[in-house]
Amino acid sequence: MSRDEIDIKSPSRRDFLGVSLAAASGLLIGFSVGGRVWAQEVPATPPASVPKPKPNAFVRIDASGPITLVLPYVEMGQGVYTSQVQLLAEELEVEPASVSFEAAPPNNELYANPFIGEQVTGGSTALRGSWITLRQAGAAAREMLIEAAARRWNVPASACHAMDGRVIEAASGRSIEYGQVARDAAKLPIPTSPVLKTPDKFRFVGKSTKRVDSPAKTNGSAIFGIDVRPPGLRYAVVSACPVFNGKLASVDDSKAMKIRGVQQIVKTDDAVAVVADNTWGARKGLAALKIRWDEGANATLTTADLVHEADTALRRKGLIFTKEGDVAKAEARAAKRYEADFRQPILAHAAMEPLSCTVHVKADSCEVWLGSQNLARAHKAAAKAVGLPPDKVTMHNYYLGGGFGRRLEIDYVPQAVLIAKQVEGPVKVTWTREEDMQHDYYRYLNNSRVTVGLDSAGKPISWRHRVIGPNVMERFLPGNTKDGIDLDVVECAQGPYDIPNTLIEYTRNEPPKGLGAGNWRGVGPTRNVFVVESVIEELALQSGKDPLAYRLPMMNKHPRPKAALELAANKAGWGHPLPKGSGRGIAVFSGFGSHLALVAQVDVSSSGRVRVKKVVCAVDTGFVVNPDVVRAQMEGGIIFGITAALYGKITVKGGRIVESNFDTYPMLRMREAPEIEVYIIDSKEDSGGVGEPGTTGAIAAVSNAVSAATGKRIMTLPIEVAKGEEG
């Protein structure tokens, strides 16, 4: 969603408005993050109906000492709690380990992601979104605390500094704890342009400080959305119509109501839920229901129908996204032309924590507990579903047991609210794994047609790429579309290569109504880099060149990915001979503000089984706030990509998703996990995103490695190798 062309506004232009809430207990400080880029859905000023929420802050210092940091970006594994704490703690001059932290409440005015204009964690933007804002918040709080201490001592603020939670006057050596001056500090005006530390003074930023969530996640105390237990809680399990866009016709609950613990059957337009005194009772109740669905128009749909539509779209001319030079002319004079089609399947997110939302609808208010990447939108949807103004609806966000784009969607929130409206007291609505897998916002079918004109030496002189896919952004984030083109779908449709004539086209192909298409880890680049890098590798082989030697001379205008490629190739021992049935493959690209190169090495057995042995990844992600978090994201992103490359495929039969659990939608397991080496390139450039590009690169590098091993180009995902094709 975030793209390189979208800059965060500079701090001086930021609508840097302090809201000093003179909390009796101490200092509370917050800032408005103005300068939104995509503000279509967000009014410039909050509507009068929305009162200023109370804990709207990044830093809270209690008079008795404890410091709490309020974190606008949610933790779903990507380490962003840790990096946000690093940024705030750095400027506030406190040890990261000495503070506590909590998730921010919904508030677009205070916590909007400057890349997206809403309080969203996604698109590998969180670190980039918080880089200035959180440091400003920490620095402003520091300056106010110093000022308050200086006034108490009757010395100039310039004679004092802050360190490890204390204000210190160097000359006298006296010092005072933050908590003791917090009340005074809260009465001071918030500095409009606090002085940020220069990178050479950083003590925590840039270091592999320990993850702040490790202790809670290793002793069972971390609370995920699915874990909340408000007093008087009941448990619901839900089944929505398995056929997309179908409705609930009727339910015979005579058997279900006899099951012990079952309290209530709740119906909505398209779903039925069983409420019981525990989840197992609810599951048994659901299994005992006789449900009749009105399956509607999609009842006979199969994968073959959808694939046929996407294939037809391959022949449909699209909207022109970018055009450079004259592709038609170059194609006409080309010594040789290469054209190929690529097909990518439907994928589910399958986060480890199935969707869950707990709701308590009271007479004139509502409380919601969940894990969401998109809290402000979830808040709005909950308020609409319950029929109350947003200020009567309180949201509590928890750890996310994986997001990968699924928890950007808020469908499970109004569904839970509509169920809770019919239940006395709080009710937790949990989706079974089967429900989660069969009612996803899927990564939808994506096809590509690439046409390349080559000179007599086999070098590309033109690049034409027609991308076929749904326009997810039109629904999800209209600001990320332009003239009917989903700007995500076409991201990375050409590689970091100097090709003079290029044409990128977008042909829209939507799933049938009711089959949700959404954002999936790595979004557009993940689909396009597989295509681009497959084509480049094929062109190298067809012209008799080594894929590395073929790429490098075409990358002179792209020094950062080129340097990454040289490093990765070197570390991977590119060119060293491999036994029969083994192969290496490259992927190199710029995306999410980062520049990556991966070299994968695979073995293909005589039965056609692919085993990824090793992946070497070089990443230039600009200035690195926490190197170990970057490494972890590369390792995890690569595994996520390998799962998709080898196994990922959702199919449709009778208008239903066929796959239902990890037995039919397999995940990579430990015995299949390759050795992974990550090299981080030292850089002072602006930070890029790291949550997604590992996945992007892995799919492409692995499929190229398999092609190298078998001699047969992979043009359809997931990778399938027939018996005896091991090369």
Next chain:
Amino acid sequence: MKYSINLNGKVREVDVDADTPLLWVLRDVVGLTGTKYGCGIAFCGACTVHLDGQAKRSCVTPISAVGDAEVRTIEGLHETPIGKALQQAWRELDVVQCGYCQSGQLMSAAGLLAENPKPSDADIDAVMSGNICRCGTYVRIRAGISRASKLASESANSSGSGASI
């Protein structure tokens, strides 16, 4: 039906149907939510607990099958030397990402080290392949188990007592 289970060293009385999986007894009835629901068919390992020191998938273990076995969950893992060593190794190496599967990973790892205090990478792969991590922390889990194996043997040597689960 009334059952009395020995849970993390304490006796707990619960009143549930005989077929209720231990997972839901722990999460919904007792209120220990560290044990996670992931698949309900023993395919992901997120719900792993110990019964008499052996790793079991609680999502397919009915309460009626628990009997008087000692049940240990992630909340009681720190009470064993191996559990302590694993938690320390996990924190040293920052193994976790989203963390949802990690209770199950740690319980499976503890079961492995109790049986095999010095596992090879192949031993680790064989046992741990029953636990899915969607964030892809496998490389660090493997390293974490090796590290914990060392930590546990060091502490056993220094205290002179054998590691026990």
